Amino acid sequence: MSRFKGLPGLEFQPPEAIHSAQARVLAKHVAHCARHSPYYRRLFKEAGVRAADIGLDNLAELPLTTKADFATHNADFLAVPTADIVDIVLSSGTTGTPTRVMYTERDLQRLAYNEEISFTACGLTPADTALLTCTMDRCFIAGLAYFLGIRAVGAAAIRNGHGTLASHAGIIASIRPTVLVGVPSFLRKLAVYLNEHGANAARTSVRKLVCIGEPVRGADMAPLKLGADLRALWGADVHSTYASSECITSFCECTAQQGGHLHPDLAILEILDARGRPVPAGTPGEIVLTPLGIEGMPLLRFKTDDIGFIVPGPPCSCGRTSPRLGPILGRQRQMMKVRGTTLYPQAVFIALDEIPNAGDYYLEIRTDGDLSDDLIIHLGAHAQQPPVAWIREQLQARLRIAPTIVVEPEEDVKRRVYTPESRKPVRVLDRRNAP
Numbered sequence: 193m194s195r196f197k198g199l200p201g202l203e204f205q206p207p208e209a210i211h212s213a214q215a216r217v218l219a220k221h222v223a224h225c226a227r228h229s230p231y232y233r234r235l236f237k238e239a240g241v242r243a244a245d246i247g248l249d250n251l252a253e254l255p256l257t258t259k260a261d262f263a264t265h266n267a268d269f270l271a272v273p274t275a276d277i278v279d280i281v282l283s284s285g286t287t288g289t290p291t292r293v294m295y296t297e298r299d300l301q302r303l304a305y306n307e308e309i310s311f312t313a314c315g316l317t318p319a320d321t322a323l324l325t326c327t328m329d330r331c332f333i334a335g336l337a338y339f340l341g342i343r344a345v346g347a348a349a350i351r352n353g354h355g356t357l358a359s360h361a362g363i364i365a366s367i368r369p370t371v372l373v374g375v376p377s378f379l380r381k382l383a384v385y386l387n388e389h390g391a392n393a394a395r396t397s398v399r400k401l402v403c404i405g406e407p408v409r410g411a412d413m414a415p416l417k418l419g420a421d422l423r424a425l426w427g428a429d430v431h432s433t434y435a436s437s438e439c440i441t442s443f444c445e446c447t448a449q450q451g452g453h454l455h456p457d458l459a460i461l462e463i464l465d466a467r468g469r470p471v472p473a474g475t476p477g478e479i480v481l482t483p484l485g486i487e488g489m490p491l492l493r494f495k496t497d498d499i500g501f502i503v504p505g506p507p508c509s510c511g512r513t514s515p516r517l518g519p520i521l522g523r524q525r526q527m528m529k530v531r532g533t534t535l536y537p538q539a540v541f542i543a544l545d546e547i548p549n550a551g552d553y554y555l556e557i558r559t560d561g562d563l564s565d566d567l568i569i570h571l572g573a574h575a576q577q578p579p580v581a582w583i584r585e586q587l588q589a590r591l592r593i594a595p596t597i598v599v600e601p602e603e604d605v606k607r608r609v610y611t612p613e614s615r616k617p618v619r620v621l622d623r624r625n626a627p
């Protein structure tokens with residue numbers, strides 16, 4: 193088995209050079225899928241397409257692969273003998289049933305390379321020490337991916353994972369990391385904890401935050417309150433990353449912090465509307481990825497369910513010519529049409545997070561019977577919470593719709609949001625398909 197070799201520096205090349213390099217890598221990838229993946233072998237046969245005829249210019253002729261396809265035919269995506277698998281990750285998928293994503297040694301080398309060039313782009317060097325606040329275990333990939341990337345850069349990793357706030361604070365004081373990697377709302381909590389316990393987060397050794405899982409920027413690329421809070425509390429640069437565990441591919445903001453760069457030797461990025469047609473830069477649509485060079489479970493045109501857009505305008509000031517992915521705006525399957533306005537739950541979360549002293553919350557989405565959705569915000573009663581009418585006005589200004597707000601005891605709301613069955617807070621109760 194050969195070691196994985198990327199094409200370092202390709203993202204700085206002119207578009208023609210990128211195009212021809214991608215065409216070569218794609219041809220190999222498509223051939224591997226057609227030859228070794230039972231799922232794609234069948235798909236090519238049913239579509240009456242020869243793998244050798246598929247290239248960059250007609251990739252869109254291939255059918256899309258959905259998360260449901262991946263979950264339903266999971267074993268058929270495996271394109272190597274099971275003896276070649278070295279790591280197995282579980283992705284929660286759309287149904288809640290965990291789906292296996294299986295990696296070969298070469299896939300992990302590819303992942304390390306992906307994170308290495310991402311971390312290098314955001315300014316990490318071998319002199320850095322990075323504190324990882326995301327877990328390496330529990331069948332997640334993110335923690336492992338970041339660890340591999342930090343090693344590949346030659347920086348030092350401190351794997352404290354889901355340690356307590358006190359343990360992270362102790363490490364920051366004693367080992368003096370320069371970089372924190374984690375979920376932004378947790379990094380905000382950590383800064384507040386430091387400030388309340390006699391340390392000043394802005395005066396620590398930390399100079400860079402690499403954020404995963406939650407957006408820190410809005411659709412206009414300006415920092416959201418969360419991003420601005422992080423910058424102010426830590427006095428550090430805030431970089432956001434986007435990754436898909438099925439695609440084993442991530443995008444990370446460079447030092448210009450204007451969207452996550454596509455690494456063109458690792459993936460082909462499409463942004464499609466609800467009918468599967470490409471949308472222009474700046475227009476939101478579903479992120480569809482063809483991760484290149486995956487051996488274990490290769491994918492073609494994978495629908496991530498995430499809504500994003502390509503940052504419009506001239507190439508990035510860092511010199512990379514590759515497209516940049518803006519912040520994730522929501523999930524395709526959670527899209528709402530409320531009185532003619534397209535809206536994602538995430539936009540409502542962001543608006544609610546900007547209300548001072550607002551209680552915990554979850555959203556209920558119902559069909560109002562006329563191809564339109566009804567949005568009900570269940571808001572926990574919280575001390576010093578502003579009047580509901582004022583909250584509704586604020587939300588209307590941000591969202592362009594006036595949602596129904598129901599105030600309930602906060603413990604009732606929390607009981608629904610933080611359930612033992614889910615590893616993330618559950619803030620969306622989608623009743624649209626309920627009988």
Ligand SMILES: [Zn+2]
Nearest residue numbers: 446448508510
């Ligand atoms: Zn850049």
